[in-house]
Amino acid sequence: MILTVTLNTALDITYRVPSLKPHASHRVSEVTVRPGGKGINAARVLAALGHEVTVTGFAGGATGRELRDRLASQAPGVVDALVPVAGATRRTTAVVDARTGDTTQFNEPGPVVGPAEWATLQDVYKELLGSVSAVALCGSLPPGLPVGAYAGLIRTARAAGVPVLLDTSGEALRRGVAARPDIIKPNAAELAELTGSHEPLRAAQDARRRGARAVVASLGADGLLAHTPDGIWRAAPPARVQGNPTGAGDSVVAGLLSALAENLPWPDRLARAAALSTATVLSPAAGEFDRQAYEKLLGQVAVTAEVNAA
Numbered sequence: 001m002i003l004t005v006t007l008n009t010a011l012d013i014t015y016r017v018p019s020l021k022p023h024a025s026h027r028v029s030e031v032t033v034r035p036g037g038k039g040i041n042a043a044r045v046l047a048a049l050g051h052e053v054t055v056t057g058f059a060g061g062a063t064g065r066e067l068r069d070r071l072a073s074q075a076p077g078v079v080d081a082l083v084p085v086a087g088a089t090r091r092t093t094a095v096v097d098a099r100t101g102d103t104t105q106f107n108e109p110g111p112v113v114g115p116a117e118w119a120t121l122q123d124v125y126k127e128l129l130g131s132v133s134a135v136a137l138c139g140s141l142p143p144g145l146p147v148g149a150y151a152g153l154i155r156t157a158r159a160a161g162v163p164v165l166l167d168t169s170g171e172a173l174r175r176g177v178a179a180r181p182d183i184i185k186p187n188a189a190e191l192a193e194l195t196g197s198h199e200p201l202r203a204a205q206d207a208r209r210r211g212a213r214a215v216v217a218s219l220g221a222d223g224l225l226a227h228t229p230d231g232i233w234r235a236a237p238p239a240r241v242q243g244n245p246t247g248a249g250d251s252v253v254a255g256l257l258s259a260l261a262e263n264l265p266w267p268d269r270l271a272r273a274a275a276l277s278t279a280t281v282l283s284p285a286a287g288e289f290d291r292q293a294y295e296k297l298l299g300q301v302a303v304t305a306e307v308n309a310a
């Protein structure tokens with residue numbers, strides 16, 4: 001069983017408009033609503049790959065109810081261990097410009113989580129850790145939670161002997177890295193913010209020095225860069241694809257955990273993660289991927305070892 005934690009879950013709304021223009025009124029040609037937030041997206045991909053997966057995090061209000069209903073109906077195989085909160089789960093809106101293919105994202109802050117709710121979440125998490133082989137901690141923190149929330153969850157996972165992956169940003173990432181997670185999965189901007197370096201290889205090395213055991217950086221169309229105790233690799237998909245990139249990073253997380261659960265070596269983990277990520281861009285909504293494209297891409301991702309010159 002794999003566990004994903006999304007402290008700031010979201011009802012994900014995707015609007016498709018013919019052409020997005022600031023200051024203009026738009027007719028939305030297509031609306032997609034999905035249970036979301038980064039860990040929930042990763043869990044949906046893991047379940048589609050055939051893994052047993054449980055999600056925890058917070059859900060509250062009418063949006064939280066809708067999220068849970070949709071999880072039951074749209075995410076078969078994902079076990080719901082979400083913790084109720086008094087505040088309402090946020091909505092996040094992605095607007096896809098059909099002309100350019102560009103996506104613009106609006107993320108609400110999320111409900112204020114109180115100390116008693118946070119304590120309940122930590123109890124549920126500790127109990128779940130007893131029956132999982134790996135855990136991913138994903139996304140932003142809702143207001144009210146301590147900025148070291150993920151760092152605490154990482155320490156708990158380490159004490160339980162469960163491999164832990166962290167995918168967050170800003171100060172939560174900085175504190176989390178210091179708690180020594182097994183893997184972090186920043187994008188280029190998050191890695192640069194953490195380390196002050198815009199050179200991904202140097203930045204990944206620095207992030208490891210700060211405490212991450214392995215770093216897998218998602219570099220958009222340039223694919224993945226992995227800096228690990230076993231070596232350094234780049235994984236590049238065969239070509240740049242057009243589509244909705246929302247959730248592409250969550251599919252990297254799913255690919256890494258899926259291959260970790262099967263005990264695959266790093267190059268195979270990276271090939272799976274890069275293929276899933278690209279296949280997610282080709283599907284209309286986060287948490288979903290084009291299976292045919294994924295299977296084709298798996299054999300086409302180029303994974304190359306890099307010599308560490310630093």
Ligand SMILES: O=P(O)(O)OC[C@@]1(O)O[C@H](CO)[C@@H](O)[C@@H]1O
Nearest residue numbers: 010036037038092107139140247
């Ligand atoms: O505010 P966060 O937690 O950083 O990001 C939230 C979010 O934009 O990330 C996912 C795509 O990765 C969406 O499903 C979700 O709504």
